[in-house]
Amino acid sequence: MADNADRAAVTIQQSLEATLARRATLATQAANDECVDCGYPIPAARREAAPWATTCIECQGIREMRGKHVHQS
Structure with missing residues (x-):
């Protein structure tokens, strides 16, 4: 039987x-x-500056504005 530590290790x-x-x-x-x-x-x-970036600056700005707009509702 697994104890809490085992379950936590699996989750991690x-x-x-x-x-x-x-x-x-x-x-x-x-x-x-x-x-x-x-x-x-x-x-x-x-x-x-951001090697993981998948969007250009303009499109990232649009994504962030959409995200802020959604959170304000």
Whole structure:
């Protein structure tokens, strides 16, 4: 019978594996030099500053504005 520590260890391991899988997916997407929203190239300065970025600055700004708008409702 598993105790609380065993269940916690399993939960932590599953969370870690899910996080690593998401990061691998983002890294693969970021390998593309194109924005996933508009398809235009992501500027080199943005790729250097945020290598995980999958959107250009303009599209990221739109995403953030939409997110703020949703939270204010």
